[in-house]
Amino acid sequence: MSSETPDTDPDATPCAYTDYREGEAVEELPATGEDATGLEADVWEVLYEIEDPEMPVSIVDLGLIYGVAVSDDGVAHVDMTLTYSGCPARDMLEGQVEEAVADVDGVEEVDLQLVWSPGWSIEMVTERGKDDLREFGLSI
Amino acid sequence: MVGEIESPEELDADERDALEALLQRLADDEYVLAERYTEWQVRAPTLESDLALSNNAQDELGHARLWYDVLEDLGYEEHELVYERDPDEWRHSTLVERPFAEGDWADAIVRHYLYDVAEELRLEALEESSYAKIADRVGKIQSEEGYHREHAENWMERLATGEGHERLQDAVDRLFPHALTLFEPVDEQTEETIVDAGFRTESLEDLAEEWVNTTVPFLDGLGLETPAVERVHFDEYEFEVLDEELPDKRGRDGSHTDAWNDLHDEFTRTYRELGRSEATKIMETAE
Numbered sequence: 309m310s311s312e313t314p315d316t317d318p319d320a321t322p323c324a325y326t327d328y329r330e331g332e333a334v335e336e337l338p339a340t341g342e343d344a345t346g347l348e349a350d351v352w353e354v355l356y357e358i359e360d361p362e363m364p365v366s367i368v369d370l371g372l373i374y375g376v377a378v379s380d381d382g383v384a385h386v387d388m389t390l391t392y393s394g395c396p397a398r399d400m401l402e403g404q405v406e407e408a409v410a411d412v413d414g415v416e417e418v419d420l421q422l423v424w425s426p427g428w429s430i431e432m433v434t435e436r437g438k439d440d441l442r443e444f445g446l447s448i
Numbered sequence: 449m450v451g452e453i454e455s456p457e458e459l460d461a462d463e464r465d466a467l468e469a470l471l472q473r474l475a476d477d478e479y480v481l482a483e484r485y486t487e488w489q490v491r492a493p494t495l496e497s498d499l500a501l502s503n504n505a506q507d508e509l510g511h512a513r514l515w516y517d518v519l520e521d522l523g524y525e526e527h528e529l530v531y532e533r534d535p536d537e538w539r540h541s542t543l544v545e546r547p548f549a550e551g552d553w554a555d556a557i558v559r560h561y562l563y564d565v566a567e568e569l570r571l572e573a574l575e576e577s578s579y580a581k582i583a584d585r586v587g588k589i590q591s592e593e594g595y596h597r598e599h600a601e602n603w604m605e606r607l608a609t610g611e612g613h614e615r616l617q618d619a620v621d622r623l624f625p626h627a628l629t630l631f632e633p634v635d636e637q638t639e640e641t642i643v644d645a646g647f648r649t650e651s652l653e654d655l656a657e658e659w660v661n662t663t664v665p666f667l668d669g670l671g672l673e674t675p676a677v678e679r680v681h682f683d684e685y686e687f688e689v690l691d692e693e694l695p696d697k698r699g700r701d702g703s704h705t706d707a708w709n710d711l712h713d714e715f716t717r718t719y720r721e722l723g724r725s726e727a728t729k730i731m732e733t734a735e
Binding site: 392393394395396398422423424425426427 | 506507509510511513514517583584585587588589591592
């Protein structure tokens with residue numbers, strides 16, 4: 309091996325890809341259920357209780373829940389995304405959401421859909437979520 | 449129209465088969481490449497490169513899952529597709545199944561480069577897919593793929609001086625024909641349907657042309673020869689993959705190199721063994 313060090317790019321920045329500010333804001337997201345009523349509000353409430361497995365922040369404040377709708381026959385439709393496609397906690401989170409929502413009085417069935425568009429970005433995190441993440445030690 | 453097809457119920461039998469073939473190509477490429485990448489865990493030349501390749505493996509496994517999810521629309525389940533399919537039902541390119549010679553980091557880097565240029569092109573050709581669930585997830589995958597090609601190119605440049613050059617050349621000689629199988633059809637009729645139905649908006653011929661016109665000049669710039677270099681004219685785009693340049697086994701048609709059987713046997717072993725030894729049986733032997 310040569311002992312010479314390669315020329316370094318003067319504009320290079322270390323770990324350029326950990327810039328968590330990337331991503332475009334999407335209208336209607338984050339969805340927080342603040343205007344929800346009845347059963348849907350109850351569903352949002354239990355979703356708020358579920359935290360990301362790596363950080364002490366609610367999955368709702370993290371912006372993972374894109375929508376909740378409960379139909380007249382008691383089927384709760386939940387649209388959820390994940391921050392990363394290779395998330396090793398995918399099955400766990402899906403299980404937690406399905407279990408929590410199924411426990412809501414009046415919900416007969418849970419239809420959980422994983423959605424990927426628009427792709428999650430830091431813009432989807434609520435202000436409270438950002439506070440929680442800062443508290444945890446992330447600089448966002 | 450982009451994403452106009454919401455469900456396989458809107459498709460005829462040929463279109464369903466074509467959709468299935470396209471998704472299997474996409475998912476299997478990602479899954480098998482990730483399987484090979486993981487062999488470098490704790491063996492890469494530096495801790496940083498170890499982490500980088502492990503991360504790539506995790507990305508590709510995530511993307512494989514996104515494509516296997518879409519195959520669930522056609523009635524499959526993920527565990528069946530990964531652990532219960534026979535080896536000759538897999539549709540990945542032979543590029544991703546080739547074994548690494550011990551410590552041949554240049555092979556991993558060349559494979560990584562040749563594959564990720566192809567993946568970038570193929571994702572662009574899926575952005576406007578007529579099948580909604582394909583079009584929907586392309587953006588997510590692209591956002592995670594962005595640095596793969598850059599990582600590969602950085603390493604190619606780093607290795608292209610000194611003794612690394614010879615290792616790169618050996619890897620190019622060995623892998624380039626297998627990389628060409630990335631653009632081989634499952635069969636001609638199925639490929640035609642994939643494009644006619646708008647599942648992918650570019651033909652494999654066009655993708656191969658773009659790929660060759662990207663990779664060959666880049667390799668040439670590093671002083672690396674490719675079998676195809678004489679037929680790539682830098683001001684023209686036309687290129688056709690010649691049959692004699694392709695390896696005997698092409699992956700896409702279900703034919704695979706022997707190394708694939710070994711790899712398949714290895715990653716399905718635990719699943720098979722668990723199926724044979726239920727917990728209750730272990731309890732019974734304790735009597």
